[in-house]
Amino acid sequence: MMADWRTIFGHDEPYDEQEDGIETAIETARDDGFSVIEGACGTGKTMLALTAGLHLVRDPDSQYERVFVLTSVKQQLRQFETDLKMINANLPDDWNPISALTLIGKADVCPYNRENAGGIDDSNVYDRCEGLRERTRDITGESGATTAQNLASRARSQQMGLADSGSQSGGASYLETAGEPSPYPPEMPEYGDVEYCPFYAQFLEDMPEDGDPIESVPFDFDSMGLIEPSDLVAHSVQWGTCPHSMMGALLNHVEVVVGNYYHAFDEVTTATFTGALVDDSTFLVCDEAHMLEPRVRDLVSQSVGDKTLRDAEAELTRVIQPVKFDDKDSTHTTADANLVRSELEDASVSLRELEQTRDFVRDLREEVDRRVTAYLEREHRGWKANLTDLPDAEIPLRDPTVPQSDEISKWAEQEGYDGGTWARAEKVGAVVAKILNEAEEEDRERSALPAGRALGEWYRNDHEEYFREIVLERTWNDREPGDSWRRAYNAQLAMQNCVPSDAIGEQLGEFGGGILMSATLEPLEIFQEVSGLVHLENDGRPVVERTFGLNFPKSNRESFAVDAPKFTYSNRGAPGDETRERQVYADAIRDVAQSPGNVLVGMPNYAEATWAAEHLRKVVDKPVLLDESSADDATEDLKDEFFGGEAKVLVTSLRGTLTEGVDYRGDRLKAAVVCGVPIINTASPRTRAVRTAYERKFGDGFTYALTVPAVRKARQALGRVIRGTDETGIRVLVDSRYARESWDGVREFFPEAEREEFQPVSPDMLSLGLERFWQTH
Structure with missing residues (x-):
């Protein structure tokens, strides 16, 4: 039988409010429900939530396998870490420590970025990482050029100055970070003339073909308690493996994961990283829950900037041109043309679809230009002579008080761009990004994919709960003509999710139960409505409220x-x-x-x-x-x-x-x-x-x-x-x-x-x- 929750509680005695809150949360979560707790400072909400969740995780008769903490405030993230350490420090001697992990971005765990080595820094770490990973997979994948083990070994020997293709420049012979040396050099190694990441290669080598990624973790994480970022990096680099990949392998196997709202409510993040946490075996803790509604609204809204559309148009043109020129001279076939044809065939995308998307993006930019210019002529006469004085602005694309189709969608229909044009843009953008990354051997974010994704969402989302407009944000770009609004503004086609309650409620429903808490949730009945909790109640899942005031004198x-x-x-x-x-x-x-x-x-x-x-x-x-x-x-x-x-x-x-x-x-x-x-x-x-x-x-x-x-x-x-x-x-x-x-x-x-x-x-x-x-x- 599971011990009383007081065994996990990190202090000698709970406040009365904590005791009520813990027992309410446990009982409610056993019925697949959520507790909504407003607790003033001093209530001890973090310890309350962790105790309730961990009691259920350690209970063999409970469905819960982990606690997933979401908070939008760094100070609160630190508080959860502090309370986890306190819980572990006070557990009975015969208990295993609570295993926990804090999720952070690639920039904070990438060994090269941490040391500004290998051509990686804060400005390019995400793009470089994705490119290096893809090339590492390609070299060891279907092409069968070599093995992941060989790539890692080459980098180790290159570090020692033994590889024929490697050489050491001045400086440290080992890449060191988090107080630990790695087995690799500070320079990025190459296979032939292709750069790859040795840390990721080692991760691939350790990954079982049909097993759980946790089997690739070379260190004993069960005994570590809270795995802080510096610990994760230090342990990973000692073994020559990728810290970010280790984080991904661990997150479904530790008892507490601490992250932010992106990790549970951003569609891309859950699809590529944290999706394994979003199920009914997870006890969810939403801290600072008064921010849940605005945070998720931002995550489920979409926008695409004029500059992104401009770059997407240029990228589409760079992919189209080799094939068009090649078709005019059948006696000469370029490698670029062959690459484009091959990738288009694999993706089931035609050259004609690329051309239609390019034309659509070009015409869309012209329509935005026309509308912005008309707005400025109407609202700011003489604006060309006063570019520095122009304020931020919104140009609505429909009457904000009357849900109806927006003017850009109507324009596209009149110009012959049907729903298929909008919907295909994301797929076209993805293949364009892949072709350019391979052809240009340059790791950077391509604009065609995010532009295509935003255009697809523009078409798919309704016009009642989504509001579309052109947003003008102040900037300054001397490279634009002196009489162009683009010198003073970046224009964005923005699509606001006005009522995110459905999106929140649907995602909350994916979890087994949990706690939503803050010092400022009242009125709780309104909070339940705007945060989608009524959807859970309608499905027969309990939602229980508690309000605890200041307990200081x-x-x-x-x-x-x-x-x-x-x-x-x-x-x-x-x-x-x-x-x-x-x-x-x-x-x-x-x-x-x-x-x-x-x-x-x-x-x-x-x-x-x-x-x-x-x-x-x-x-x-x-x-x-x-x-x-x-x-x-x-x-x-x-x-x-x-x-x-x-x-x-x-x-x-x-x-x-x-x-x-x-x-x-x-x-x-x-x-x-x-x-x-x-x-x-x-x-x-x-x-x-x-x-x-x-x-x-x-x-x-x-x-x-x-x-x-x-x-x-x-x-x-x-x-x-x-x-x-x-x-x-x-x-x-x-x-x-x-x-x-x-x-x-x-x-x-x-x-x-x-x-x-x-x-x-x-x-x-x-x-x-x-x-x-x-x-x-």
Whole structure:
């Protein structure tokens, strides 16, 4: 009989909430169901989820063989790793350790890329890897030129300077990484004049013909517990085998796999890498589940850029030309022409289909050019003289509020391009990519395949839940003509999945059961609908809800909902306007920013964040940092600056990356103030289409698509303040919609306990409430 789950639990005693959550999750999963858990910081959600899942995995009477953890936040990924180590450290002596693996990308495990060797670096690692693997398979495959064992042996002898075709340049004789030497040289070896990967060759040699890939793993992973990336690389290179292939071989045999949403919901990733995890023997843990809906929407949406279409057209032409020229001179046959004919025949693709696809892509680009030019003439007269001032833009291809066929699809039909043209594009793109990779002996991503895939999806997906538009993104390309919009923009044909609930629900249904959890899921009934869990209930699978509030002492925190005029554009005006309503907010953020310690100010967008920072620099005797929409490295530097040294104020957009998934534990944050309800731009065609789709699906598009996600953003920001039992802090919401039970109020979207904590106060009483709290803390 399986021991009690407390044997696996990594701490001495669980919180009451953890005990309830663990037992609920176990019972629900035994019935093939999912638990939906909102748990505030301090609930111990990671340990809760791992304990429940691992108890089922270790139970011989359970269907579950593994736990698959998905999280979109690196900090949370580290927390799962920490808790796994704690579980292993506290298991009974006669228990085997929990085996676990964290999934990471090729760039982080490729020995050559890690050391910038073999002509591989971050800019080309994925393309080079695929090309090298394909050539390694070709050499050892049907051609029978040599064996995988011989390729690996040649590279080993080349390292020692023994192979006739090999030579050593200066530098290390061994490629070393993760603190371990490999048996191969830093240079990429060759067979004849063809490069190959010796690490992958060794993997192929160790792979049994009809066996499980796990038999190719040369080291004892069962005793390792959590296999961290550096451990995986170190053990693999010692044996001269491919770390990424080892990860693929291990993932179906360890008890816990930690990854991100791509690993379960991206069609390409599951088809080529993690598909073995998507079945009813997997206990799924969706962490940060409030992000499930937007993350999956992005994954199941499609786009293809004008530059990609341009490159696809050129690639198609390069494949067509050798055969066309060869046909004109029957006395001369080129190797390229023979290659093209052979590959087309193998793929059952005709030259005529290549030509039709090339013509379609060319004409499609011309149609996009016509539409973009017409839009700019209509909306930005004189745009050619002001290319640097053009903003990002959306050009809808249908009325966002009326589901119907889009204008590009109608144009294609009128031009004689039928459904077959769209549908064939992916197959044509695949064969073009294969031909060029073989003919040009260059490892890089080809555009014909992703372009063809996007065009195929454009045709296949419906027009009710998918919205199509041309998206103009600011860029700058001096190589384009001075009067061309392409100098200032990259145009994308974008297809947005407006309602991903069906896609989410269908994929969740592939798993045996599990937990979806976050600190901000309420209202849970709405979360269930938008995340497709209702599909599971309709199939008779249970979905059980739990909500756990903050279990830290209430005396350590104070929470206010300031009854200020709604922070909407019609009320406050533009950031530079000196309106009475804006002054109320200026006073509120000043009062909170004067709190002792670090203070976080969350504004609805970056423009308002800039206004708030400029105001605070005039009235607060603290350094004021402004988070701007910028690259990850700049954001990380800003975060480090905020945490270091004297107390500061950090002003950011509530739609940025600093208001969730960032650890503000300890003295890193003493107060947070949120201004307004951060509803996204409702005038955007894409937003209007999403709202319409939600209206048709759920009956209340504004609430489901806009209001509830905005409230979750606000709650995430406030959740940065109190992260531990001994921490003290202030949480402030400024907007009457947080303070009143009105027709447009949002208090109802907070959990009941949280509503009770956020006391409605008038703007003039906020400073008094803050002063009283800090006098006693």
